[in-house]
Amino acid sequence: MSLNIEQVKEFSNKTWEESIIPTLSKYIEIPNQSPQYDPEWATNGLTEKAVELLNNWVLEQNVKGLKSEIKKIEGISPIIFITVESTKTENSKTVFLYGHMDKQPPLTSEWAEGLHPYKAVIKDGKLYGRGGADDGYSIFASVMAIKALQEQNISHDRYVIVIEGSEESGSIHLTQYIDKYQEEIGTPSLIVCLDSGCGNYEQLWMTSSLRGVLSGDLTVKVLDEACHSGSASGIVPSSFRILRQVIDRLENQITGEVDKRLHVEIPSYRIDQAKKCAEVLGDFYKSYSWHGNTQPITTDPAELLLNKTWRPTVCTTGVDGIPHISNAGNVMRTQTTVQLSIRLPPSLTVDVASKALKEILESNPPYGAEVIFNIVDVAAGWDAPAVKPWLEKALGEASQNFFNKPHVYTGEGGSIPFMGMLGEKFPEAQFVITGLLGPQSNAHGPNEFLHIDFGKKLLSCVVYLLDAHAKYA
Structure with missing residues (x-):
């Protein structure tokens, strides 16, 4: 059965407005910092509050074949471990989707008037608050992408979703969970990470490398x-x-x-x-909050991108x-x-x-x-494996269907420690690393925001990519 693109758009718009934004707003208002920044994370109940909010939301979605658990190992931060059974009758594969729910410190005094790290505020199409774009939305997008396929009766693969609690501390606790639940995870043929960024809010971006x-x-x-x-x-x-x-x-x-x-x-x-990325972005360096007459290291956008990524x-x-x-x-x-x-x-x-x-x-x-x-x-850094033809085709079609523009590859200057580990464990897997952190979204800084319309389109793209994997991988 073919995926109905218009139904995907309608589903994404509706679920963001009616389900994702209200619950994500509640999550933003929980001051759960990553273990490295909160010495009392294990006793103050904030991590547990965030985990329970997200896990309860997952269970309320009534996704067919879904099982969601809060996994705990003594002395380390918990994870949310979700599995969804395949609905395919043959050639079912495993897709691993990843995100995190821990947050950076608030930097309270630096936020603009009317904004606060632990107050969800919608303004000019953006949802402000700590942890929304980095990376609280990921669990919502992952689960709803699967639900969108089921609502159209599209046969899909088996899914494993892991939402960790120590990414902002270098994923210091995650390896123990991956090792412990290796058998339940299986061997993914596609890994989707929604904790990265985008160069603009006008097309689908693929992260090709991480420093x-x-x-x-x-x-x-x-x-x-x-x-x-x-x-x-x-x-x-x-x-x-x-x-x-x-x-x-x-x-x-x-x-x-x-x-x-x-x-x-x-x-x-x-x-x-x-x-190519420089051609798309142009003089992207002008978007930084320069003080006075401060100038960039060079005004060549391509060189700046290579400086930032390689x-x-x-x-x-x-x-x-x-x-x-x-x-x-x-x-x-x-x-x-x-x-x-x-x-x-x-x-x-x-x-x-x-x-x-x-x-x-x-x-x-x-x-x-x-x-x-x-x-x-x-x-460790990470350099993505070569993209297979089915994925290259699907990325291009997804970006055109939901943004009316081609997809773009770019490296990221930051790190996602877990990606290197996954690359070593699953060398045959394809990777889709993307996210909502675009211009001025200020992850880790003051006035962090999530671009709502981009979030809706990104969810639609994830639906398309999951469908393409089930059919062509």
Whole structure:
């Protein structure tokens, strides 16, 4: 039986308005932070409240053959584990759909007037609030895509949906669940992740790669006791000056170029995709909230996209050992520590990166000072496997049917740690990585929003892709 495109559109519009938005709004208003950011996550009941809200909604949809459970392992965050039986009489395969329900910290004081991270507000076609687009909507879109097929009596594959609770903490708890329930998951031939982004709200976007990330604390220590700056300066080298020298080994302070040991050769087809994406987006860098006359690193959109998706970059995300200026005395401090977040090319392994970074930052310290780089967290990057003809055709048709524009491939500068793990476990699987995080949607930042109309069309595209997989994969 053929999928009725107009019925899919009607279903998506109706279910978003009548079911998804009301329940997603309730979810937004639960301040359940990811374990890394909330030391009381296991005892304050917020994670449980969010999980129960979502799981109850799933059960209320009366999807044929669906079983949904809250799985718990002692000491780690729970997951929602959903299975839907196949309705095909032969050649049934498994599709794995993934999302998460934990949230980043609120950044309460920075939100615009009338907006709040834990207050769902609809304004100008956008649903504001923490965790809606990143990534609370994913469970709704996954379940409703299956329901849409059933409402048209379309035969479908077996589905496994996993909604985890530690993605924003690097998916630190998820591997244990995947290992424990490996047999129930099976071997997926298609993996759908709805936790990524889009370059605009006008067509279907496919994430082709994800950068890895390595974060660590870089400390320079020169004294055991602080000294009066009048007596020590000019004799004792400043820990901050040494820190600047050490970081400059890693990242050229003039050009921003990172040490060649952290680079990889970018595949030619990824360069071609970046150029095509640049043609679609144009001067996309203008959408950033630039201060004053600040300029981008370059005005070449294709180069900016390659910088963001395939080249290593360094951000200083925190500092310790420096007092606030309101109580900073004329003192030569004993040490300075900064937290570095280093984005890694998709195909660079974290082992190679870790070894290189330790060597770059710690070897031959200036003046013999103590320089230590303590690696705190790592997440591998990911480069998507080649897209099979049936999926390439389905992506193009889905984008044309629901957006009237072709689909676009782009890499993402961030990481989804789980994707690399899935790629290793299921090397034969096809991947559809997409999402709602588009221009100015501000995931992790103030005024995070979900573009409602885009969400409706994206749900429709997922329906189409699931149908195509059942028929042609």
